[in-house]
Amino acid sequence: MTVPISILDLAPIAAGQTVRESFANSVRLAQTAETHGYTRVWYAEHHNMPTIASSATSVLIGHVAHHTSTIRLGAGGVMLPNHSPLTIAEQFGTLAELHPGRIDLGLGRAPGSDQTTARAMRRDPRSSEHFPQDVLELQAFLRGESIVAGVQAVPGGGTDVPIYILGSSLFGAQLAASLGLPFAFASHFAPDALHEAMALYRSEFRPSRQLAEPHAIAGVNVIAAESAADAQSQFITTRRARVRSLVARGPASPHYSDEQIDAFLTTTEGRNIANMMRYSAIGTPAEVRTFLEDFATSVQADELIIAHQSRDIDDRIRSVEFTAEAMLPLPVG
Numbered sequence: 001m002t003v004p005i006s007i008l009d010l011a012p013i014a015a016g017q018t019v020r021e022s023f024a025n026s027v028r029l030a031q032t033a034e035t036h037g038y039t040r041v042w043y044a045e046h047h048n049m050p051t052i053a054s055s056a057t058s059v060l061i062g063h064v065a066h067h068t069s070t071i072r073l074g075a076g077g078v079m080l081p082n083h084s085p086l087t088i089a090e091q092f093g094t095l096a097e098l099h100p101g102r103i104d105l106g107l108g109r110a111p112g113s114d115q116t117t118a119r120a121m122r123r124d125p126r127s128s129e130h131f132p133q134d135v136l137e138l139q140a141f142l143r144g145e146s147i148v149a150g151v152q153a154v155p156g157g158g159t160d161v162p163i164y165i166l167g168s169s170l171f172g173a174q175l176a177a178s179l180g181l182p183f184a185f186a187s188h189f190a191p192d193a194l195h196e197a198m199a200l201y202r203s204e205f206r207p208s209r210q211l212a213e214p215h216a217i218a219g220v221n222v223i224a225a226e227s228a229a230d231a232q233s234q235f236i237t238t239r240r241a242r243v244r245s246l247v248a249r250g251p252a253s254p255h256y257s258d259e260q261i262d263a264f265l266t267t268t269e270g271r272n273i274a275n276m277m278r279y280s281a282i283g284t285p286a287e288v289r290t291f292l293e294d295f296a297t298s299v300q301a302d303e304l305i306i307a308h309q310s311r312d313i314d315d316r317i318r319s320v321e322f323t324a325e326a327m328l329p330l331p332v333g
Helices: 019-035 057-066 085-100 113-121 127-141 170-179 194-204 228-247 257-265 268-275 285-299 313-326
Strands: 005-009 042-043 074-081 103-108 163-167 183-185 218-223 278-283 303-308
Touching: 005 019, 005 313, 019 042, 019 313, 042 057, 042 103, 057 074, 057 085, 074 163, 074 278, 085 103, 085 127, 103 127, 127 163, 127 170, 163 170, 170 183, 170 194, 183 194, 194 218, 194 285, 218 228, 218 285, 218 313, 228 257, 228 268, 228 278, 278 285, 285 303, 285 313, 303 313
Parallel strands: 005 042, 005 303, 042 074, 074 103, 103 163, 163 183, 183 218, 218 278, 218 303
Antiparallel strands: none
């Protein structure tokens, strides 16, 4: 089978690297993805995370769009309860006017941060409860059919930027199905409800103006390398970094050695964190292809969105290239 593949880029900030260098890497990654036939690149809204530079998601999308020409770019996603629907309609309407036919808008309802950071963002703790209504309000702004009397999105109205619902639970699947929107499941870090959510989405999907048939996207981690040993070595480094970022948050946190992280991974809590990366294709291009094809079939995915997890940008670029060469039917280059 051949399934479209896309990329989720968190704009990682590597040790000793500047934010500016991270953004340059994101441009390079998107240009490589464009050259090699990926469908889209998405950027996720996270806050107060020293290793992630994609907090101002719409600004980063605009920067990368300026340095690419055909690939779709978007949010994967904007955490809508952090913002007013009108503000997001204006931001993504602006992007759509500047880069017509290339902008996506994925929406999530999590804070994208811890509770202290959420308070710093002036986020109402109850705002998630209004997520379904906010999605409809945002969609109406983008269609130029505002449901808020006397208010329109300028820019935004009439751009009809396609909306995707992101989720890691059954809630997002049900909402996407009821609204007739594409659904993307965050199985690259929250794997437990994947199969149930995908089945629920398909069984309850109702056609809409945007979408006649369900379109299900599943997240998956990938490290493709020339040798399996190299890929496994990179994965060990990546997994240690993931665990370290979760157990040592804040400037006053101690630095844990690789040996301490490896010991922690043998504990129940450590295994639970490691389980977040359960769906990871690690190996040679052929091994990655086998994993991704089996994975897509098992969850009936219409598209895979790949988090290329190599820590070094050159390794990450090679992973993007190797995966495309293994998965896409047309010659690259």
